[in-house]
Amino acid sequence: MDATLSLHDSGMAAEDLQSLTARLLRSINQETDLTATLPEERSGAGAKGDAVTIGAIILAALSSPAVEALFQVLKSYVERKPTLRFEVKTADGRELKIEAEHFSPEQIAQTMQAVKQLCEQK
Template sequence: MDATLSIHDSRMAEEDLQELTSALLRSINQETDLTAKLPEERGGAGTKGDPVTVGSLLLAALSSGTVVAMFQVLKSYIERKPTLKIELQAADGRTLKIEAEHLSKTQMEQTIQTARQFCGV
């Protein structure tokens, strides 16, 4: 399954959020079997790009194992920035929204199970 992963934090500047997104991209690609990439910008040369893509990653090959691995990576980002809001959108338009604030270990395990069901794995 392919999906779009978006992170949001109303307390972060757009540039900081995009920096965090780039770091998350590297982490996902290095620590999981997923293929993550930034969406192509729609703006021309010298423009900031489409604001909808800020904080977004395109994910390919989500499976049972990669969902668990992805959430292990996300967990480290959530621990550092517990105000993150995460949205996973499937190619068919379904969405899974996660608010990370005060997410306990048990809740993280439940979230991983929900994400696996969401991904159909």
């Protein structure tokens, strides 16, 4: 199942968020079996991009087995910047929002299970 992973941080400038997105994209591709790409720009040459694509990463073939590795990558980013929020949205519109509290020791297993269930639903 393909999904879009979006990063959000209201205190971060759009350019900084997109830079962080590029670093996260590299981390996902290097540390997981997922294939992550940036969405194609829909605007003309020289445009800064729209709010929909800033902070967005396309995850190809997101599956339950890949969730744990993805979660570990996301956790490392939240540990450095606890104000980051993530949203995973499937092509059929289902979504799950993940915030720093979902990475507490008490919440990790529960949050990973919620993401796995999102991957398995059709």
